[in-house]
Amino acid sequence: MPELPEVETTRRGISPHLLNQSVQQVIIRNRNLRWPISRQLANDIKDQTITSIERRGKYLLLGTDKGTLIIHLGMSGSLRILPCDEEVKKHDHFDLQMKNGQCLRLHDPRRFGAVLWTRKSPETHKLLSALGPEPLSEQFNTEYLFNRSRQRKQVIKTFIMDSKIVTGVGNIYASEALFLAGIHPKHAAGRISQTRYAKLAESIKTVLEAAIEQGGTTLKDFTQSDGKPGYFKQQLNVYGRADESCTSCGTKIKQLTLGQRASYFCPHCQK
DNA sequence: AGTGCGGCCTGTCCGC
């Protein structure tokens, strides 16, 4: 499942192949994603040159002079750079074929992803305008988290997974960051001290940065057609480790459901 | 306004 680090690694992987390249044509093989891919999109982006490739939360933004292509990978989406004539596989939804013969291909079995086009500046798009700060930015800091959390009755795990609070912290890294910060996932967000929020902000940045760093070294070549899409799994301390021993103290990791999401924590290390 | 949850999908896993 692509979390922010995978999306960032994808961004870095595809950028050199697409930047300053022009679109030959768009092929929509299966419109069915979270929202149907617009048929008009093919006309909008044809002949445009990709001038920027950015990331906002887990959204990838391919900028042109006429507008921006917004891509979200959902939970099973992957992007690869391939020759345009590469064999099409099941669940290949979308091709952005470039004039240099390279192709950006979106593969998404569970169809939770999205491909959208906007003529406006992307930050004003409905899906992006309400997003909180980037977790790796300076705006995301102790004071910000502390201030936003006051009066909140919500548990801390769902609070940090709220995209309006901070964008891009998914289920895996929410659990991992709380473990690193020593905070119980069920703790009320409004009752956590500023000191502990300092630790939490730092922990969120640390786990995401470590995963991005590892992505850079373990990721498969984005231009290869065989093998895995290229996602990687960092060594995780708590996520998916119910009933296993805590890497720090040996206590059995526990699992509970918060906001309909599996959550993992060490009952000894996290209070 | 804050909060919780339904729904979209299919590969994988589990039990019979």
Next chain:
DNA sequence: TGCGGACAGGCCGCAC
């Protein structure tokens, strides 16, 4: 071995 059902998971959009 084959089959059916439960489940995971991002996150919008609605209901309260």
